[in-house]
Amino acid sequence: MRIEDAVVIENSRIASDTFRMVLKTGIADEAECGQFVQVQVPGYYLRRPISICMADQGTLTLVYKTVGDGTAAMSRMKAGETVNLFGPLGTGFPVEDRDVLLIGGGVGTPPLLFTAKKYLEKGHQVTAVLGYNDRASVMLEEEFRNLGCEVYTATMDGSYGTKGTVMNAIEENGIKEQFVLSCGPLPMLKAVSAAYTEGCVSLESRMACGMGACMGCVVRDQEGESMRVCKDGPVFPIGKAVL
Ligand SMILES: Cc1cc2nc3c(=O)[nH]c(=O)nc-3n(C[C@H](O)[C@H](O)[C@H](O)COP(=O)(O)OP(=O)(O)OC[C@H]3O[C@@H](n4cnc5c(N)ncnc54)[C@H](O)[C@@H]3O)c2cc1C
Ligand code: FES
Numbered sequence: 293m294r295i296e297d298a299v300v301i302e303n304s305r306i307a308s309d310t311f312r313m314v315l316k317t318g319i320a321d322e323a324e325c326g327q328f329v330q331v332q333v334p335g336y337y338l339r340r341p342i343s344i345c346m347a348d349q350g351t352l353t354l355v356y357k358t359v360g361d362g363t364a365a366m367s368r369m370k371a372g373e374t375v376n377l378f379g380p381l382g383t384g385f386p387v388e389d390r391d392v393l394l395i396g397g398g399v400g401t402p403p404l405l406f407t408a409k410k411y412l413e414k415g416h417q418v419t420a421v422l423g424y425n426d427r428a429s430v431m432l433e434e435e436f437r438n439l440g441c442e443v444y445t446a447t448m449d450g451s452y453g454t455k456g457t458v459m460n461a462i463e464e465n466g467i468k469e470q471f472v473l474s475c476g477p478l479p480m481l482k483a484v485s486a487a488y489t490e491g492c493v494s495l496e497s498r499m500a501c502g503m504g505a506c507m508g509c510v511v512r513d514q515e516g517e518s519m520r521v522c523k524d525g526p527v528f529p530i531g532k533a534v535l
Contacts, residue, residue: 293381293503294319297374298352303367306355307424307431310399311367312345313354319379323347325407326384326475326494326527329354330502332376333362339378340366341499341522343475345402345432346409352377355402355432381502385410385473385492385527391417393469393491394441395458395484397476398424401432403494405439407473412440419469420444423458423480427451459483472530482535491530497521 298317306312319329323344329352330339340362346353358364369375385403387410394404401422408418418441424430426449436443445453446461454461458480461467472491474484481493497509504523511519512534519525519533 293322293379295376295378298377300369300371300373300375301351302371303369305367308426308428309359310355310357310429310431313356313366313369315352315354315375315377316350317352317377318350319377320347320350320352323352323380323406324384325387325410326403326473327380327382328403328526329377329379330381330499331366332378333365334369334375335365336362338362338500339502341381341502343403343494343526344380344406346406347380353402355399357399378502382522382526383524385494387411387414388471389414389416390471391469392419393462393467393472394418394420395462395472395474395476395480396420396422397458397480398429400474400476400480400494403475404473405432405435408436408439408441418442419467421446421458421461421467423447423461423476424452425449457483459487473527478535485530485535488530492527493530493533493535494526495521495528495533495535496526 298315302314420441472488475494500508509521
């Protein structure tokens with residue numbers, strides 16, 4: 293875990309309101325799939341947590357949606373500028389010796405790309421089911437396919453791929469794999485947790501310190517005990533956290 297000024301190599305729009313920022317930073321060499329970095333957007337005191345989409349030989353890729361002032365300011369940054377990063381943080385996805393079904397929704401899909409790479413490097417089959425609101429929001433599909441994943445896409449409005457949710461795409465395509473790693477909006481994670489028992493989900497929570505000290509990001513487990521999304525998670529076994 294380190295705090296470092298990272299140099300922006302690329303920062304470009306890849307889908308509706310969604311940008312890819314590629315950075316030169318040593319944090320990339322320590323990153324594990326499912327972890328995140330805290331981004332100090334210039335002019336903003338609180339850091340923004342963003343998942344690691346890919347890490348490779350000193351290069352870190354983040355994919356983020358502009359939802360408020362911080363991410364909007366981030367989207368205006370240019371190549372050559374520096375941004376302070378804190379990370380890698382959190383407990384990421386397990387890399388087990390088995391095939392895997394990755395289920396992602398919206399800006400929950402980025403950390404699954406790095407996860408796919410890790411499973412493929414071990415020689416396992418990776419099926420990725422990606423869900424978006426509409427065709428304009430679809431992203432990273434080619435990147436998953438180019439890595440070697442079998443990819444299925446769903447859009448809520450039916451403008452691309454299966455009409456409906458990721459669960460509709462799984463049913464429509466007869467996908468049987470039962471070991472699941474998932475990241476995306478809460479309703480999607482609830483549906484995944486209702487349908488599968490083996491695997492993990494990655495949660496979001498408002499964060500302050502990002503390193504387990506302030507208890508600002510706590511969720512509860514089934515026994516009512518506190519779990520910190522930033523340190524104990526963001527990845528938890530299916531069924532462990534109350535969603
Ligand atoms: C572990 C983790 C990984 C994430 N990975 C990604 C990712 O890969 N891509 C992506 O687009 N988004 C991701 N998010 C959500 C992202 O952090 C928020 O969208 C972002 O912080 C919003 O900042 P803002 O200034 O634009 O919005 P504002 O609403 O103006 O933010 C105000 C404050 O609330 C916090 N905040 C707002 N929304 C969230 C949120 N959903 N989660 C946590 N804090 C929030 C901000 O950090 C900031 O401190 C992740 C969140 C977490 C917790
Ligand atoms: S953000 Fe401080 S403990 Fe998680």
